[in-house]
Amino acid sequence: MVLIDQLSPDAPRVARHPGVVDERGARRTLRTQIARLERELGETILAAFPHVTEPAGAAPPALGAGPRLLDLGELERVRDDLAERIRRARVGVAGRAELEAESRALLEEMLRDPKRHRHVRLPVADLGERGCGAYSVRPRLGVIGMLAGWWHVKLSSGCPLPAPA
Amino acid sequence: MSDQAGEDPIEGAVAPELAAELPGLRLRFAVIDGVAGRTPRALRLRLEDVSNRFRGANAIALRTRPVPRAYRVFFRQVGLDPDVDRTPVEQAAIARLVRGELHTGDRVSDALVLAVMETGVPVVAFDEDALAGEVVLRAAGTGETLPAGAYAHDVPRGRLVLADDGGPVAVLFGRMSDRHAAERGCTRVRLVAVQVPGVPSAHVDEALWLAAGGLSEDGA
Numbered sequence: 001m002v003l004i005d006q007l008s009p010d011a012p013r014v015a016r017h018p019g020v021v022d023e024r025g026a027r028r029t030l031r032t033q034i035a036r037l038e039r040e041l042g043e044t045i046l047a048a049f050p051h052v053t054e055p056a057g058a059a060p061p062a063l064g065a066g067p068r069l070l071d072l073g074e075l076e077r078v079r080d081d082l083a084e085r086i087r088r089a090r091v092g093v094a095g096r097a098e099l100e101a102e103s104r105a106l107l108e109e110m111l112r113d114p115k116r117h118r119h120v121r122l123p124v125a126d127l128g129e130r131g132c133g134a135y136s137v138r139p140r141l142g143v144i145g146m147l148a149g150w151w152h153v154k155l156s157s158g159c160p161l162p163a164p165a
Numbered sequence: 166m167s168d169q170a171g172e173d174p175i176e177g178a179v180a181p182e183l184a185a186e187l188p189g190l191r192l193r194f195a196v197i198d199g200v201a202g203r204t205p206r207a208l209r210l211r212l213e214d215v216s217n218r219f220r221g222a223n224a225i226a227l228r229t230r231p232v233p234r235a236y237r238v239f240f241r242q243v244g245l246d247p248d249v250d251r252t253p254v255e256q257a258a259i260a261r262l263v264r265g266e267l268h269t270g271d272r273v274s275d276a277l278v279l280a281v282m283e284t285g286v287p288v289v290a291f292d293e294d295a296l297a298g299e300v301v302l303r304a305a306g307t308g309e310t311l312p313a314g315a316y317a318h319d320v321p322r323g324r325l326v327l328a329d330d331g332g333p334v335a336v337l338f339g340r341m342s343d344r345h346a347a348e349r350g351c352t353r354v355r356l357v358a359v360q361v362p363g364v365p366s367a368h369v370d371e372a373l374w375l376a377a378g379g380l381s382e383d384g385a
Contacts, residue, residue: 027186035238035363042228042237049225067243067325067337069186069304078241 023072030075037082044089051128052092100128107153110137114151124155133157174373177357180303183325187242189362192302192327193369196293196355197377204268204275208379212267212275215282219267224258232285235363240338243325253287253338273347273354276379286358286372289327289335290380293353295345298330300357302337309333312344327357354380 045052070078103126110117114137121136138154139145177192184190204212227233228247233254240247251259257278261267267278273290280288291300305324310317311333318340320326326333335341337359347354356376360369 024186031187031242034241038238038241039229039234042234046226046229065244065321065324066339067240067245068321068323069183069325070242070244074244075242078244082241 026072027070027075030072030079033079034075034082037079037086041082041086041089044086044093048089048093048096051096051125052089096128099126103127107135110135110153114153115149118151131157132159174358174370178299178301180301183302183304187239187362189360190239190302191360191366191369192300192357193360193366193373194300194355194357195373195377196353197380198353200272200352200380202272202349204270204272208272208275208279209268211379212279215279216261216265216267219258219261219282221262224255224262227255227258230285232364232368235361236285236287238363239361243337245338250338254281254285257281272380276376279379280372280376283375284368284372286360286364286368287338288356288358288372288376289341290347290376291334291345291355291357292347292351293355294351296329296334296355300327300329300334300355302327302359305333311336311340312342313340314343327359356380 103122106117106120107122107127110120110122117137118139119137121134123134124131133156135153135155137151140150140152145151174193174195177194179190179192228237233252236252236254237247240250240252247255257267261282267275267282269275269278277288277290280286303326305320305322305326305328307322309320309322309326309328309332311320311326320333320336325337327335327337329345333342334345356373358369358372360366
């Protein structure tokens, strides 16, 4: 006769340790979020370069201590820090967009009525364009134009003249 | 590699607790009969080609490319800020922009730079004859040190390290033991690449092959 071990239906359940398993799942979720936020931050910075630079984040505690496995709290701080950087980058992008819109409106006004914008200088960088030139309202024919009220918008290249040797 | 041309890189060991926490984290290595010393002409020409193709726009967009981004993500996940402690590929990119070239004159450094610039995967080189046993990726234990000349740097418990049977030989993506680094005079080199989640194995293998090729006799 063979005695076979068999679990009694009345036997108590084996107690699990849900904290350990749940924390690992939570850490995995946080790492996934960190990956997504890093991608978003990179795309935001790249799209707005060079007008918006990487916002410095508040370094989570113990950063600079070298690579190690982070616990749940540390991963949360990294995630929150990334989210804050993205928020500040987007604020920067929005501010930049507002500046460019205002600059385009100003340029239209300058072209429409140069006389009202005498000596106004608008860098092309403020319009989101490349280069170091600037739109400026200058008098035609120098002093004569200034006295006669002849003003026009000029676009300079912005490149400095070579310095004397 | 591994004394036979065309042999694939070998899978290294990652500590179980690390592998469980970071699925996709892998170690791959290859042992080659390499030659350290000055950079041969073939390798220098390859580096010049890579350098000529790499411009500021590439550096700016680097962080959005899949493999460099995977390393940036991994850096954040292990407590490093990649904007402070640059990933190896970004370090090389910045060096290229600052110096105007990638070539340094040291063969091992140049072979590793070639690998990381072409693939985004960092490779480290150890003197195979100085290693004791296999190189594994694990967390440092209490009281472990990293050899540095006549002294030793304390390695905090839990720091992620590459270690052989004698203890840590390099901090992950950080300081390396100068007793184990592949330098002038060594003839056998162990090339080790850490594959982080999100990096295809093909990139890792290619990085190891590129580094091995740079350390081969003709540098091709």
